[in-house]
Amino acid sequence: KRxxxxxxLILLAGPVAAGTFTPPQGCTASLTVQSRSCVVEHLWTCSxxxxxxxxxxxxxxxxxxxxxxxxxxxxxxQSFFLISGEKETLISPASDPASFSALLAQGIDTYDFxxxxxxxxxxxxxxxxxxxxxxxxxxxxxHRTEYSIRKTDANGQLIYEAExxxxxxxxxxxxxxxxxxxxxxxxxxxxxSRPVDFIYPGEPGFLADTxxxxxxALAASYVTE
Numbered sequence: 001k002r003x004x005x006x007x008x009l010i011l012l013a014g015p016v017a018a019g020t021f022t023p024p025q026g027c028t029a030s031l032t033v034q035s036r037s038c039v040v041e042h043l044w045t046c047s048x049x050x051x052x053x054x055x056x057x058x059x060x061x062x063x064x065x066x067x068x069x070x071x072x073x074x075x076x077x078q079s080f081f082l083i084s085g086e087k088e089t090l091i092s093p094a095s096d097p098a099s100f101s102a103l104l105a106q107g108i109d110t111y112d113f114x115x116x117x118x119x120x121x122x123x124x125x126x127x128x129x130x131x132x133x134x135x136x137x138x139x140x141x142x143h144r145t146e147y148s149i150r151k152t153d154a155n156g157q158l159i160y161e162a163e164x165x166x167x168x169x170x171x172x173x174x175x176x177x178x179x180x181x182x183x184x185x186x187x188x189x190x191x192x193s194r195p196v197d198f199i200y201p202g203e204p205g206f207l208a209d210t211x212x213x214x215x216x217a218l219a220a221s222y223v224t225e
Contacts, residue, residue: 038215
């Protein structure tokens with residue numbers, strides 16, 4: 001309950017001090033990542049959570065835009081989208097659960113699971129495949145993946161589908177974003193959210209709430225569209 005209350009404060013208030021992000025009481029931040037897409041994200045764990053659970057927050061020029069929780073297999077447990085006010089929750093058991101450990105051991109992992117959303121039940125189907133082991137970004141050991149994902153609504157209608165490349169960290173037990181192409185019924189776009197800086201406690205920029213990279217290009221795209 002303490003975690004839920006603390007998360008509610010984050011969702012409502014965002015950063016609690018100018019220039020920094022602070023996780024809920026009873027939780028410990030472990031990493032800040034600056035990406036190319038004008039996003040800075042923060043990772044933390046909480047003493048009251050089950051083993052392997054971890055949280056991530058994304059901040060862009062508007063402030064806090066996303067908070068999500070994954071488990072030890074990197075399954076999407078909860079997702080909070082602050083701009084739209086939407087929430088998604090994993091429905092267990094999944095017909096084919098996502099498995100981080102299977103991906104590392106076998107080089108590929110398929111998944112087929114459902115999410116409970118305010119717009120009904122959504123289905124997510126896809127795969128992750130290791131494409132390049134032992135990639136290093138800013139001194140951080142990673143593996144590059146290739147992925148394909150498709151999300152549909154309760155009627156089987158396409159919400160979006162995407163293909164691209166991400167990065168996985170054995171150290172942190174999670175995925176970090178990369179590049180991809182996303183298509184939907186009415187739109188399509190490409191993105192480059194590759195990480196640039198991995199910042200640990202005690203290092204300059206840890207828990208900074210301001211994204212550093214790609215923001216000028218993002219602003220220019222808003223003007224031209």
